[in-house]
Amino acid sequence: MRKSAIYEQHLCLNAIFPEDSEWAIPVCYSSAGDEVKNTRNNLGITDLSHRGKLKLTGKEHLRLLQGLVSNDVMKLEKGHGIYATLLTVKGKVVSDMKIYKGEDYALVDLEPGMNSRIKEHLVRYKLSFRAEIEDLTGDNSLFHICGPGTVEFFRSLGELNTEKIGEMEELQFEEIKLGNSQATIHRVDRTGEFGLDILAENRYAKDLWLIMTERGKDYGLKPFGLDSLEILRVEAGIPVFGKDFDESTIPIEAGLWDALSFEKGCYVGQEVIARIKWRGRVNWHLAGLVIESEDLPSKDDPIFVGDRKIGRLTSPVYSYTIKKPVSLAYVRREYIEHGTEVSVHSRDKIISAKVTGTPFYDT
Numbered sequence: 001m002r003k004s005a006i007y008e009q010h011l012c013l014n015a016i017f018p019e020d021s022e023w024a025i026p027v028c029y030s031s032a033g034d035e036v037k038n039t040r041n042n043l044g045i046t047d048l049s050h051r052g053k054l055k056l057t058g059k060e061h062l063r064l065l066q067g068l069v070s071n072d073v074m075k076l077e078k079g080h081g082i083y084a085t086l087l088t089v090k091g092k093v094v095s096d097m098k099i100y101k102g103e104d105y106a107l108v109d110l111e112p113g114m115n116s117r118i119k120e121h122l123v124r125y126k127l128s129f130r131a132e133i134e135d136l137t138g139d140n141s142l143f144h145i146c147g148p149g150t151v152e153f154f155r156s157l158g159e160l161n162t163e164k165i166g167e168m169e170e171l172q173f174e175e176i177k178l179g180n181s182q183a184t185i186h187r188v189d190r191t192g193e194f195g196l197d198i199l200a201e202n203r204y205a206k207d208l209w210l211i212m213t214e215r216g217k218d219y220g221l222k223p224f225g226l227d228s229l230e231i232l233r234v235e236a237g238i239p240v241f242g243k244d245f246d247e248s249t250i251p252i253e254a255g256l257w258d259a260l261s262f263e264k265g266c267y268v269g270q271e272v273i274a275r276i277k278w279r280g281r282v283n284w285h286l287a288g289l290v291i292e293s294e295d296l297p298s299k300d301d302p303i304f305v306g307d308r309k310i311g312r313l314t315s316p317v318y319s320y321t322i323k324k325p326v327s328l329a330y331v332r333r334e335y336i337e338h339g340t341e342v343s344v345h346s347r348d349k350i351i352s353a354k355v356t357g358t359p360f361y362d363t
Contacts, residue, residue, distance in 0.1 A: 004049040005141045005205035009213075013223060022113065023050035028225035035224035036231050036320045039191065042220030043147040045212055046229055048197070049205075051142055052115030054108040054122075058131035061106055065099065068125055070251065070273065072264040076101040081171030081186070083259045086121065091250050091272025094121065096241045096259060100173055100186065107136075109186075109197075111241045141205035144188070145212065145221075146195030146232075153219045154196075157211075165196070181207045191229070192236025192359050231317045234328060237358020239286055243299075244314040244328050253282045253330070284330045288358040289313065289342070291325040297346035303329060303353070304343050310335045313344065321361045331355055 001017075003024045004010075010017075015026035025047055028035065038044060056065065065073045071084035081100035085093050095118050098109040110118055115137045122133050145153075151166040157178065164174070168187035175184050183200035190197075200208055213221065224232075239245055245254035252260075252273065262277060276282060291297065296318055303311035316327035335342065340355040 002050070002138070004047055005202040006047060006049075006209045009206065009209055010047070015223075015225065018226075025050050026223070026225040027227045029223050032225075032227045032231060033320045035222065035228035036235075038220060038222050039147050039193065039224055039228065039232060040321060041148070042222070043145065043149040043153055043216055044191075044224045044228075045143055045145045045209075045216070045221060046224050046226070047141075047209075048144050049141045050112040051137070052108075052110030052112065052118065053136040053140055053142070053199075054110070054115060054119055055134045055136050056106040056108065056122075056131055057104060057134070058129075060129045061131040062101075064122065064126060064129040064131045065106060066264070067266070068122070068268055069097070069099070070260050070267060070269065071099075072261040073099055073101070073106070074264070078103060079173055080169070081173065083171065083256075085251050085256060085259045086118065087251070087267075087269025087273070088247070089269060089272075091269040091276075092247050093241065093245055093249050093251055093254075093256075094118075094247060096245075096251075096256065098171060098186075098188070100171065107199075114241070139202055141200055141202055141208075143198045143209065143212065144190055144195055145198065145216075146191050146193040147221075148193065149219045149221075150194045150196060153216055153221065156219070157215065178211050179207055180204075181211070183208060189236070190238065191232035192238070192361075193232075230315070231319065234315045234317045234326060235319050235321050235360050237288060237328065237360065239314075239328055244286060250276065250282060252276055253284045254286045281333065283333055284311075285333055285336045286314070286328055287311075287331045287336055288356040288360060289327045289329045289331075289344075289353050290322075290356050290360065291316070291327065291344060291351055291353045293325060293349075293351040295346070295349065295351070296325050297327070297344050297351060301344050301346045303331065304345060305335055305340075310342065319360055326360045328358070 069084040100107040173186040181204035186197040311331040313327045344351040
């Protein structure tokens, strides 16, 4: 099991780690309910160092990406990023990603475990492009801070242009220095709260983590684990690859409109996406489901209207914010209207539920 650069700090906080995982990243420190409530009301920090991180360089690294991903990387300005997908020729999702443009490089942020696969995919298409692809996953740490106190907390550090941070657009990033540590901060919504990713080389990770956790105590900052992150992101209606969409999914089915450009040139899978956008429709849509039960159903439990199966759950969690189970779910287009009453067949129970929009709470 691989360990992040701050594994010892997690041990000191009595973190609980997954039993069977490639990375020893905490699933919780206290209880999911307490961690979720604190992040929604104050400030939370989590270790995301297991996320995939690729760096592309060379004179034609942007041209390589432009011909493969579903969004327009050529329009990016330095210090900004976009959300995009890699698709098959049939328009199905190989992976989603966040792409950031630096001075002479592009940084690609991926779901955990996708770094080797996507590096191989890019190398396969590289051909004569003058581009190099480096896997930074094991050499760099990534933390995420979020909550209503995020900007105020960074203002207290006194070493940053905090007014600028408060006005940062989604996926904009800045280089910073905290103490003797260097990092980049990326404006990223992972929970529905104002959030910042902090990316740094492993040699700076411990100092950065200690600065954040020590100085953040006055602002209610507490660490939260992957179990709480899952609840927070589902409450916010944020789908993730491998759970809410995969290689069987067309991005339009998952509502990934911000990952698609309809003005850029050709890319792999473009014809399918354009055909659906301008001439057709999809039969399945990712929606929210509020579940009227104390019991939490399971992933892939079927959804029915009467005797007709009309969908399935993808990410059921108990929402400590609205105090009910909720889930992202695929629902046939005929039943996508908010308020539609459905039933979830979970094990030996039939549970009432309603189709709804996301997020599941009012920020």
